Amino acid sequence: MxxxxxxxxxxxxxxxxxxxxxxxxxxxxxxxxxxxxxxxxxxxxxxxxxxxxxxxxxxxxxVEKDKANKLTSDGILPANLLYFDAESDKIMWYTKPQFRNLYFTKSLGIPSGRCHTPAMLWTADRKSLNVYALIGNRKPTLNSPLFYAPFFNVNESGNVCLGSVDVQTEEKGSVKELMKLWETYFFNSYFSHLMAEHNPVNGNCVLLWEDLSGSEKCFPENMLIKTNQKLKDLLK
Structure with missing residues (x-):
């Protein structure tokens, strides 16, 4: 041998x-x-x-405390991840148009149910979440224009108000875990109100979701309102 x-x-x-x-x-x-x-x-x-x-x-x-819980990759990075900074814990990703279960408070008069949502751009760290809408279903580029996210509980700058949701992201060490957790928080919380009189769509936001909830209709992209930002502006 x-x-x-x-x-x-x-x-x-x-x-x-x-x-x-x-x-x-x-x-x-x-x-x-x-x-x-x-x-x-x-x-x-x-x-x-x-x-x-x-x-x-x-x-x-x-192990220094500020380094012990830095974001890491627990394998191959997700294909829809666009940006990842371990030092600041900032991540950016997109999701394609799809059906999701949305929940609305009784005060809105919209039945909770399965709704079609547009493509979305997400930016987050461990403490805050911002969301925007996108046109089409292709992977966005640096020059992709951003649209206001057509949801309640989101202000004009894209920041999401999660109300009484108990956000616990500090223990999530991987990028995929944090992405999944933020999407769960966003879509599993109840949409309740417009933020500071900001109407994120062309038309009546209540009537829009009332029409989509429980139907097989695709989200009407002509209802989206373009912001003055492109994707690259969020990386500055």
Whole structure:
């Protein structure tokens, strides 16, 4: 047989070891001994763990709090992700036109139900969510114009008011988790009111969703109102 272990890409060799001793007396004191390793992996040079070695060990095991929960990728990034900044926790993604279940408060007089929604652009961090509408179903580009999101609870700048929804995004470490969580919060909360008298559509917003709810009608894109922004403006 041929020994091919030297062809492996990565091989880890032991270079040091710690042995923890505990006194069996009532004092229950402990003691740490440090060993170097020779080329064969045998422990040598035993000595009490020094203050310097203890500090280096602590540094290697410490993860800064502001870095411990940074957004990461838990695999291949989603195809609909457009932007991702781990330092600021900011993400941007889009969703294609599709049917979703929407919920409306009784005060609006709109029955909750399955509604067709336009393509959307989402921007978020761990604390806030902004949404916009898009035309068509293709992946947007930097020059894609943005339209007001045709929903209640969204102000003129695109910021979403989630009211009494208990937003818990701090523990979500991956981009995909955060994207999914924000979409769930948005569409599982009750739409209740227009923000600061901002009407996001060409026409009556109540009548629009009253007509779409529970039907198979596609969202009428001619009802969307263009903003003065393009996608690239959100990246500045």
């Amino acid at each position: 041929k020994d091919i272990t030297n062809q492996f890409e990565t091989y880890y060799s032991p270079f040091s070891a710690l042995v923890f001793y505990r006194c069996n007396s009532a004092m229950n004191e402990s003691y740490v001994e440090y060993y170097d390793m020779d080329k064969n992996g045998a422990p040598i040079n035993a000595h009490p763990l020094t203050v310097h070695e203890a500090i280096k060990l602590a540094e290697s095991l410490t």
